[in-house]
Amino acid sequence: MAKTKTSRSNVAAENRKARYNYEIIDTLEAGLALTGTEVKSLRQGKATIAESYATEEGGELWLINSFIPEYLEGNRFNHEPKRRRKLLVHRTQLNRLAGAVQRDGMTLVPLRIYFNDRGRAKLALALAKGKNAPDKRQTIKERDWNRQKQRVLREHG
Numbered sequence: 001m002a003k004t005k006t007s008r009s010n011v012a013a014e015n016r017k018a019r020y021n022y023e024i025i026d027t028l029e030a031g032l033a034l035t036g037t038e039v040k041s042l043r044q045g046k047a048t049i050a051e052s053y054a055t056e057e058g059g060e061l062w063l064i065n066s067f068i069p070e071y072l073e074g075n076r077f078n079h080e081p082k083r084r085r086k087l088l089v090h091r092t093q094l095n096r097l098a099g100a101v102q103r104d105g106m107t108l109v110p111l112r113i114y115f116n117d118r119g120r121a122k123l124a125l126a127l128a129k130g131k132n133a134p135d136k137r138q139t140i141k142e143r144d145w146n147r148q149k150q151r152v153l154r155e156h157g
Contacts, residue, residue: 012121013047013066014112020139022109022128025100030054030061030123031088032113035079037071042121044071047113054087054108054125056098061087063110063123087123100127 018024034042041047052066063085070078089097100106111124131139 010115012042012045012113012115013049015049015052015110017050018109018111018126018128020136021131022107022126023131023135024109024111024126024128025106026127027111028089028093028097028125028127030125032063032121032123033086033088034068034121037074037077037079038068038085039121040074041068041071041079042113043115049110049113052110054110056094056101059094061089061094061097061108063087066110066113087125097127104129 047066047068049063049066052063054061054063056062065082066085067081068079069081097108101108107128107130109126109128111126113121113123116122
């Protein structure tokens, strides 16, 4: 899959612990079926996807447990903050993801919600495998080592 290029200003919500808790195997971009007040609320940048995941049910892909707060000016047209949201992917992508989840015991983890160049809300979705404690410690060691290398290069470079 192609990497998605997003600037910091376009990101509405980010799952920062995903790369720590999961080994990312593959990523893809999925569309989100949203209501008008959900889009307006996302543009304010107060959504959270830290505890959310995606699942396949009835031939469709759903984002579960994501939180998009109510839009304050929405009044009676507002949305349910924790509702299930449909993800828009191609049938071949859905079949490949569902097969990997059932066959290999992987998880579909949302990485970030962002707005693309055309102003559409997109979800960067990762096919991931959960890490156990030793893997997480290794990730911390690698991150610290990379920071030390950068520090040394800055001081002596």
